[in-house]
Amino acid sequence: MKESMENIDKPLSIGVFDSGIGGLTVVKTLRSVLKDVNIVYLGDTARVPYGTKSEETIKRFAREDAAFLIEKGVDIIVVACNTASSVALSYLKKEFNHIPIFGVVEPGVNMAIQVSRSGHIGIIGTIATIKSHAHKRILNKHGIFNVYEKPCPLFVPLAEEGLTKGDIPRLIAEYYLKGIREKVDTIILGCTHYPILIDTIKEVVGDSIHLVDPAHAVAKEVKSFLEKNNLLKKSGQPTLDLYLTDIPPHYHSLLSIFLGFTPDTIEKVNLKDISSC
Ligand code: DGL
Numbered sequence: 711m712k713e714s715m716e717n718i719d720k721p722l723s724i725g726v727f728d729s730g731i732g733g734l735t736v737v738k739t740l741r742s743v744l745k746d747v748n749i750v751y752l753g754d755t756a757r758v759p760y761g762t763k764s765e766e767t768i769k770r771f772a773r774e775d776a777a778f779l780i781e782k783g784v785d786i787i788v789v790a791c792n793t794a795s796s797v798a799l800s801y802l803k804k805e806f807n808h809i810p811i812f813g814v815v816e817p818g819v820n821m822a823i824q825v826s827r828s829g830h831i832g833i834i835g836t837i838a839t840i841k842s843h844a845h846k847r848i849l850n851k852h853g854i855f856n857v858y859e860k861p862c863p864l865f866v867p868l869a870e871e872g873l874t875k876g877d878i879p880r881l882i883a884e885y886y887l888k889g890i891r892e893k894v895d896t897i898i899l900g901c902t903h904y905p906i907l908i909d910t911i912k913e914v915v916g917d918s919i920h921l922v923d924p925a926h927a928v929a930k931e932v933k934s935f936l937e938k939n940n941l942l943k944k945s946g947q948p949t950l951d952l953y954l955t956d957i958p959p960h961y962h963s964l965l966s967i968f969l970g971f972t973p974d975t976i977e978k979v980n981l982k983d984i985s986s987c
Contacts, residue, residue, distance in 0.1 A: 721945030722936065723748040725784030727775040730758030731961070732869070732902030733790030734968035736814070737950065739925035740788065743933050746945040750782050751973075754981070756955035759866060760793040761836020761901070768838060772798035774981045776806055778953070785941070786810040788928060792818075792900045793836045796844035810935065817931045818898045818924030819848045825920045826896040830856040834886065835900030837861045845898060858890040862901070869903035872967050879907060883914040896920040906967060949974045955981055 724744070726737055730753050737751055752775050754760075760768050772794040779787055787809060789795045789802065795813030803811050822831050831854060833845045840861040849857050865886075868879050890897070897919055899905055905923045912921060936942045950973040957978050958964065965972070 721746055721748050721943055721948060722786075722941050723750055723782075723784045724932070725750045725752070725776075725779030725782065725787045726790050727752040727754070727772075727779060727787070727794070728791040728902055729753070729760035729771070729793060730755045731954075731958075731964045731968050732866070734965070735902050735905045735923075736788065736790035736925040736928065738969055739923070739929045740932065741948075741950070743929040744936070744942075746942060746948055747936075748945070748948055749950045750779060750784050750953070751950065752778055752953045752955075752979075754955045755958055759836065759863075760791060761838045761863065761866070763838060765797050765838070765842070768794060769798045769801050772802055773805055776802050776811070778979070778981055780806060780809060782953075784809075786812065786932070786935075788932060789813045790902055790925075790928075792902060792924070793838045796835070796839040796842040796900075812928055812932055812935075814924040814928050815844045815900075816848055817927030818900065818922055819845050819852075821924070821927040822896045822898050822920075822922045823849070823852055823854065825922065826894075828856075828895045829854050830858070830894045830896075832858045832860065832890040832894040832897040833900050834860050834862045834865075834890075834897060834904065836866070837863055839900050845900060856893070858893050860886055860890055862886040862904070865901065865907055866903045869906040869967070870964060872963060874907050875910060879910045880914060883907070883910050887911070887914050891915040891919060894919065896922060898922045898924065900924070952976045953979045955979060 795815045799813040846857045952973040
């Protein structure tokens with residue numbers, strides 16, 4: 711009896727993982743939409759970036775990330791990393807079929823379809839995300855063939871540097887986006903770091919282009935899943951626990967850029983130890 715009472719009061723726990731700290735942009739959005747859930751975040755800061763790695767390596771890393779969160783007892787998993795979502799989501803769903811797993815690709819694509827008037831849609835992301843054509847394949851299934859993909863790898867270090875405004879990010883954004891801004895009315899920000907650069911990207915592509923941040927779409931999808939399954943419970947003090955595979959020396963500034971508030975706990979973990987358990 712005591713045990714079941716404890717279960718009733720226990721708030722739902724959402725596990726979120728990313729290749730690094732960038733997925734905290736997704737955490738921030740999840741927290742604004744879901745006030746009563748605990749969030750357990752894993753950032754694989756020791757092995758970031760994933761976006762330049764092979765499909766095989768990204769799948770292996772993503773499997774270890776998900777296994778870690780499951781060990782921590784989360785109820786559902788959100789793969790905040792666009793690269794892992796693009797390359798490894800169906801693999802993860804097969805490997806861990808006892809737990810709901812949400813990626814950011816499909817929700818982002820669905821939102822882009824909703825807001826685009828012309829059906830000409832751009833996707834920007836890491837090299838691995840763009841090479842996977844994950845967004846393009848879903849758009850094609852919806853009969854959308856005017857799809858323009860562009861890897862923008864330099865946006866990641868710019869965001870991490872906090873170099874979000876001024877000549878340098880603007881010139882880099884122009885370099886990447888000049889080929890697609892003329893062709894589309896909607897661009898999916900297919901990387902957790904890109905929302906940090908949204909003002910500069912807006913400046914370069916103009917106000918008439920919709921910029922879709924998949925974090926909003928996935929937060930909506932997760933919320934409606936939890937409501938439909940009656941899984942949301944009132945919680946007095948929802949927590950955010952951060953696990954990082956490396957604590958970088960400038961982590962304070964990264965946290966303020968990507969999250970903007972202080973997590974309840976921060977701990978360094980070794981994924982190898984966990985997955986060999
Ligand atoms: N978090 C990754 C993503 O959203 C970007 C950084 C990386 O290359 O790992 O795709």
